[in-house]
Amino acid sequence: MIRLNINGQDREIDVDPDTPLLWVLRDELGMTGTKYGCGIAACGACTVHLDGMAVRSCQTMASDAEGMSIVTIEGVDGKAAKAVQDAWRELEVPQCGYCQSGQILAATALLAETPKPSDEDIDMAMSGNVCRCATYTRIRAAIHRAAETMEG
């Protein structure tokens, strides 16, 4: 039995300890907002927050996340998250949208750490999040927009 704290709730899950957090979220808990894209931490679609850090849940064993605070797209909240999600809607960032949960969590973690990021900061923080629809120009613009609204 593995004990996880997800979006502020304690959960007990009966899976092998080597099960990636991604599949615990999606298949055991039905939280499908976190996406499977590659399974090798090469695309970022599965990004979640572990104690506020953006990590790839496909390469995080569920047992390694015990005792940490896990936040997913379903539960992400707070000033930065709200600014990011609002900016994403305002600039209509998503196309197919499949990678956007991961993009939003990566952007939120960036803004929580660096409230006024430069283009270089954005490129650095978001490089691990692939978007095959190539919504990158809007992702960049939306992060700047979110930074503005957080200031105001």
Place this chain on the structure above:
Amino acid sequence: MFHVMKRLQEAAARPTRRNFLKMSAVAAGGLVVGSRLTLPGAALAEGAAAEDAFTPFIRISPDGLVTVLNKHLDMGQGNATGLATLVAEELDASPEQMRAEFAPADVERYKNLAFGMQGTGGSTAIANSFEQYRKAGATARAMLVAAAAKAWGVPAGEITVSGGTLSHSSGKSGTFGEFAEAAAKMEAPAEVTLKSPDQWVYIGKSFPRLDVPNKTVGAPNTYGMDVQRENMLVAVLTRPLAFGGKVKSFNADAAKAVKGVVDVIEVPGHGVAVLATSTWPAIKGREALEIEWDEAGAETRSSDALFAEYRELAETAGPVFRNDGDAEAAIAGAATVVEQVFEFPYLAHGMMEPMVLTIHVEGDRATLWYPSQFQTVDQQTAATVLGIPVQNVTINTLYGGGSFGRRTSPDARHIVEAASIAKIWGKSQPIKLVYTREDDTRAGYYRPMGVHKVRAGLDADGNLVGWHHRIVQQSLMSGTFMEQFMVHDGIDETSVEGVKDASYAIPAFHAELHSPKVGVPVLWWRSVGHTQTGYVVEAMMDKAARAAGVDPLEFRRRHLSQPSGIAERDKDNARKLGVLDKVAQMSGWSGSQNGERFRGIAVHKSFNTYVAEVAEVSRREDGTFKIENVWCAVDCGVAVNPDNVKAQMEGGIGYGLAAVLFSEITLTDGHVDQLNFDTYRPLRIEEMPKVEVEVLASAEAPSGAGEPGTPPVGPAVANTILAATGELPAVLPLTKAGLA
């Protein structure tokens, strides 16, 4: 792929073709389109909910929500919103009350008018729906007005509608919801008058994307990968390593020992499937599977060997698909001759959501949940595999996490696989067939690899006098049910689009196509033949311009400005000039060099849309190029949602850049070398240039936006490198020559 659709439509009108009938019996019978868009209220009396009554495309519920049934798949192109915009426009609804849902598989009601079957492709979603969905909106509006007129005892002509509210000068007013039930019982008008463009409130202006809110909160049940059903099993299928390989033997002991694995079954002709209670055990179980493959009869050539064969073929004559004047003589007599051989690799689509499909077979009925892009073929395929009536196959379409062409294929392999697994398993239990990224990358259905050889002759004044073009490329259509419509005298139209209709003024133009048989399954990829043909034509134009010592923009203008005597070609050229001039103005074009940076320009028409792009690059110390800026001008006729057209251009540019810079699928002894995004390299945010897009105002009928942004970016970048190095990059991706 517009002409693909056109030919399919023609084919559908000739129902004697047995094969076609077999694939889409209902489609062929239902070709009469647009004559009756609406269902009379009376026909819905039998227990049908009032909210279902407004044409096959609209539901209005008592709470006032207007749901538009999207007959297409939205995989990111935004057609769900596009179609809702058309309805809202004529219905005089407010954006806030609009919703979008995918229509069920029903070819009679929901066929794509461009090709007579229900399916999405060729950038046709808006083009073929433009009148249909506006008429549906106008019809529903008339029925609402009629109901209000009856209730208020006033003439219908005195009622106005705005923002979802019906009003009368007497002060009476009501919402759509209040009148939905009564309106549903009204006779639908036989004729409706559509607004004129000057009356448009939403079309050509702005309308909020309906799918964006859900896509920013990770909403459940959005994508095929999200499907979860009671008692569902997850299947992963091990496919042969070489295309055409077969299972010789397998040992499933270790796989079955994995906790959560339920069974391991052979799926004849497809491979070995591991069935598990959830995804991770299925993946783990598959890793423990031992399979011996039989590769006798499989395609075991390497891509290097295939390229060598293609290059040899490119030196020999092949079937001719264009022959204006005597190109050989023109080139022989030319003052200057330029020549180039181009090589294009296989490309995977690499959409973010791998292929996935959930199927539940219950007796002689089957229900499918997935992003269906070709409902008519998929439905027929599932019925055939399962041996059940086609009408017993229900398709629930979900949003696609990208597609770029991958989710529609004439042989519907993913449907065959899932239905075969369900049939062999035999229990009435939902089964979700999941492709891992590795499965997705090596499953085939690639953009075909190809070799082009071009020779072009210029006269002493620097004008093109002759063009000789030879293409070597595997046919997309050969061997599929579409072959008879798309392959004529050995010419697959999808291999030659973009060359066959190249519209520059060149007095002598000769073009040939070789279509070698290769056992690698190939498929349309964003913009189909145009990423190869557009690259070759537009890169050759720059090479010729350079030989002529003329600015590349000026060189294009020259060859687009001469009347050809062919009306269609002159119109093409006028619209190409329109986007070229716009992009030149946007970028402040003053030549191929801009300080330390280099510039390239390209223009291409695909799917009836005209796009010109200028790329600007800088060179890094290691000799590779960084794409700094791309300017893009697009003429797609009426742009229903201009911001969405911009988004499609931005995305099309990024998608095309990834391919040109980094992406290739290679084969070693028939085995695919790339498995995941570490080796099949996607474009990342730091590699995305700044992009500026302008959508030209146009009164022409709307054409596509999903694909046409992609073809010009490759040659625009190639031409920057020609400007910087004097050498045209002719072997893709650019990483191969250390250029990216």
